[in-house]
Amino acid sequence: MRYLARPFAVASLAICGLVLLPICCAAFAQEPLEINGIAAIVNGDVITISQVRSLSQPREKQLRAQFTGQELEKQLKAARELALKDLIDRQLVLQAFKKEKYEIPDHFIDERVHEIIRENFGGDRNTFIKTLEAQNYTLGEFRQKEMEQMIVQAMRSHNVKAKSVISPPKVDEYYRKHRDEFTSKETIKLRMIMIPGQKDTATAPAQKALAEEVLGRLAGGAEFGQTAQVYSEDSTRDNGGDWGWIERNTLAGPLEKIAFSMPVGRVSNIIDYAGNYYILKVEDKQGGTTKSLAEVRADIEKKLIQEEAQQIQERWIASLREKAYIKTF
Missing domain, CATH: 3.10.50.40 (Chitinase A; domain 3)
Structure with missing residues (x-):
């Protein structure tokens, strides 16, 4: 058994905004979703149409307010395709976690749930449970979804194995090409x-x-x-x-x-x-003044490190896709 503790500890903070959405939106009214139907199969695991529609629904609501007719249909199709891609990537990450035989200790999940109750329900566990029930969640289902979110974020962090080192010439080059950002x-x-x-x-x-x-x-x-x-x-x-x-x-x-x-x-x-x-x-x-390189060097290094980390994660996900059996419907 191997614990993915360190990357998980970092990731648990990064996902706060994501995991609270289902239980903290008072007006979580959804359109009827298709319950049956397979959207994709990922190495034998099924992603359903309802999962895709549930993920794309907030974006679809925005699109329905902006577009009509054929353009709306085009935008909805793109939003659902993006949601399906995200769900496929998520499933690949969960499978990679399982293959590596990692574990996330239960007390991490307990701490996260307690944090949600404390910060969003004033410490009132009963109100939290009633909110879950009103949205057709059991506590077990919520814990499972919470754990999966943690896994995805932890695995992404874990695969950026070492902090990138950005060379001074690379920082200098970025500054020369993007002086307008600092003006x-x-x-x-x-x-x-x-x-x-x-x-x-x-x-x-x-x-x-x-x-x-x-x-x-x-x-x-x-x-x-x-x-x-x-x-x-x-x-x-x-x-x-x-x-x-x-x-x-x-x-x-x-x-x-x-x-x-x-x-x-x-x-x-x-x-x-x-x-x-x-x-x-x-x-x-x-205005019209440009900050010196010395003033912005740290900001540029941070930005370039984030970009490099993102590229590493994208390459990792692409490698998972290449090795996987994925069929969409």
Whole structure:
């Protein structure tokens, strides 16, 4: 007999959110499920249609609220196929656990059940039992499902045999290729004056001359907001041309390029764009700074270790599938 104690201890924390769903959702209303029917056979073990539908049902509920008709059917089919794949993988892991003759001590399961009762039922065991009964679970069935969850998580952890070591060059390369992940979003506080290139009462040259006059007033010390209220003709006129804080991709390309390159407090020259004349002022800036490699090295290492662990687990599951007899219906 071999105990899978250490990986289990880690996994038991990781699965808390998964195992509580069946007993902690007050509105656990389900559509009628098909009771009979085989969805797959995995090395002689049967996965039923009702198991697939039970696992896919939360996702199906979301899909029914989003789609209709043929698109809904397509999405439901994909959700059920994914649920079946997950159940097949789960069965393969359980079989691998049994083949290795591992054991999970009963007291681990007892501790987990007690933890659920304490944290989700205020320590009231009777309420916990009644909740199980209301959802057609026996305590034995719940313990079995809980143990299977523990096994799956423990075996996954167990097969990532040693903590990965990520080389410094690999961290450096990730930083170079993903600098945007470590750069804060750049925003500017902008004011704008827009003078149309043509008006019914004025010619194009007259409008250009007006824009030059406005720029001259600003250069002479006129307050930008008050000037915008008098001369600007865009939707922010009444607010003194105040656009507030904006991000990139808010303005048209040429205006954005100039606005985000201007220093705080500077008034732009006249910008002739799309037949109109613009004058910009950046009142403040935030963000746009990139954290140094030293600041984010630990985070990158953690991310790369997690990715490598995931790849190891996926290869392990793939190897189990290759050796298994799997038939779907």
